[in-house]
Amino acid sequence: MGENRELAEAMAECQVGQAELARRVNAEIERLTDRPGHVTDRDVRRWLTGETRWPQAKQRLCIERILGRSAVDLGFAPRSKNTAHPVPEDPLHRRAFIASATGAAMSVTTASGAARSRLGQGDVDRFHAEYAEIIAKDQALGGAQNVENHAAELAMRIKSSLAGGGAATPGVRAKLYRLASDVTCSAAFAAIDARARTRARNHLDSAVTFAGLSGDSETQYHVWNHLAMVAGQRYDFAEVAAAADAAKSLAIARKDPLYASLAYLRSAHACAGGGDRGAALRALGAAERCFGRQADKERPPWINFYDQAELDGLTSIVWLRLAEPDRAEFHLHRALGAIRPDRIRNRAYYSAHLSLAQARQGELELACHTGDLTVDLLSKVRGSKRTTDTLADVRRLVVSSGSNEPSIADWTERSQAWI
Structure with missing residues (x-):
């Protein structure tokens, strides 16, 4: 028996104390099983001191969920068969808990009289x-x-x-x-x-x-696409370009023009952010040509967002980065006219960018009106800080204009409450 340093380090990294970890494990257990958990801070101390080396299955799964690491990575290990007081793992109990968490039991087969799980x-x-x-x-x-x-x-x-x-x-x-x-x-x-x-x-x-x-190129493409987005938020346009190039090199982008189109759009964003107008326009043209060649077919659900409306929306952001808000506004109107009614989050996001494009052209009253429409949409959307940050950019432009127009001054005052 010895101190569980891995668990202690993970708790410190997540800024979770003993009592807080016990509370959160109990909350996870109740959420997944509809039955309250009974873990105490004394149980957590036993995990930390090594007195309890292998918590119950449902406790382990919840600890993994909270701390984001596997039980083994958290320093837990089952007792050996030679331990004086062994704590055997009950595979049926573990599978029952997983079933309660997912709403369906894992398939169970019997071989040589012993039950074992088989993933299918x-x-x-x-x-x-x-x-x-x-x-x-x-x-x-x-x-x-x-x-x-x-x-x-x-x-x-x-x-x-x-x-x-x-x-x-x-x-x-x-x-x-x-x-x-x-x-x-x-x-x-x-x-x-x-x-x-x-x-x-x-x-x-x-x-x-x-x-x-997984060994699957479409799955790898999915990761590079999202990495390009994260890098863009950090204004690391070199990494955006690298992620876009990695995506374009994959088999799925060579085989399916829709994937190639989205990757070229990420390249256009990188070039525009880096100030290379010519390269941005070439990438934008390639994105449009590839999109025009794509055929309707079944694809993974995550990429269904990328339709004509999204092509126009993402194109508008390239033009905003190239300091041409009038061209951006043209594409934003097209995007907002084509976005499916059920995609409220996307409508709010591009509506905020329309307000920004209008403000950058000096159309302050129109920008404020569009901002109000965006706020109405945001009342139905949860947590889209990308959208509220864009509205904050609009407000800074409006304030910096120094306009004394009553409607603009009123909007500036009201917008403090929701930006």
């Missing part, structure tokens, strides 16, 4: 159905922290199922790694929408590992 296509389908719900929720209303937490939890459950020793064919295992990567990218995008860049990058660090293990 049914598990892939079950996890994928939950992933599709996350995508739909995110694309409609955003959700930021809510979506991010759900996606991170689902990724942890997929990872736990793979690490739990369940037998799986190579094909099923690859599908689960692909799904774990895609789900983690959804968590990253929710963090991007909230402009929580550190969290987004941490999610992507995990996603790139899963994507590599």
Whole structure:
């Protein structure tokens, strides 16, 4: 028995004390099983001192979820068979808890009289159905922290199922790694929408590992696309360009013009941000040509956002970076006219950019009116800091104009409350 330094370090890194960890483990247990947990800070002390080397299965899964590491990485280890008081792992108990967390039991087979779990296509389908719900929720209303937490939890459950020793064919295992990567990218995008860049990058660090293990180029493309977005928020346009180039080099981008188009748009953003107008326009032209060649076909749900409306929306941001707000406004009107009614988050995001384009052209009253329309949309959207930050840029332009127009002064005062 010895001190569990790995657990102590993880708690310190997450700024979680003993009592707080106990409270959060109990909350996770109740949320996943509808039954209250009974962990105390005394139990946590036992984990830290090494007195308890292998907590119960449901406790381990919740600790992993809270601290973002596997039980083994947190310094836990099952007692050996030679220990005086062994604490055997009950695989049926573990599977029952996982079933309560996911809403369906893992398949169980019996071999030589011993029960064991086997991961199959049914598990892939079950996890994928939950992933599709996350995508739909995110694309409609955003959700930021809510979506991010759900996606991170689902990724942890997929990872736990793979690490739990369940037998799986190579094909099923690859599908689960692909799904774990895609789900983690959804968590990253929710963090991007909230402009929580550190969290987004941490999610992507995990996603790139899963994507590599999946061996699938589309999954790897998904990670590079999101990495370009995170780098763009940091104004690291060299990294945006590198991520876009990595995406363009993948088989999926060479095979499907839709993926090539989106990668070229990321390149256009990088060139515009770096001040290279000629390269930005060439990349923009390539994005439009590739988009025109793409055919309707079944694709992963995450890329369904990239339609004609999104092409115009992303193009408008290139023109804003090139200091041509009139061209940006043209594309923003096209985007807002084509965005599907159920995608409120995207409508709010591009409406805020329309307000910004109008303000940069000196059309202050119109910009304020568009800003008000954006705020009305934001009342239905959760946590899109990208949008509120854009409105903050509008407000700075309006204030710096020094206008004494009553309607503009009124908007400037009112906007303090929601920016």
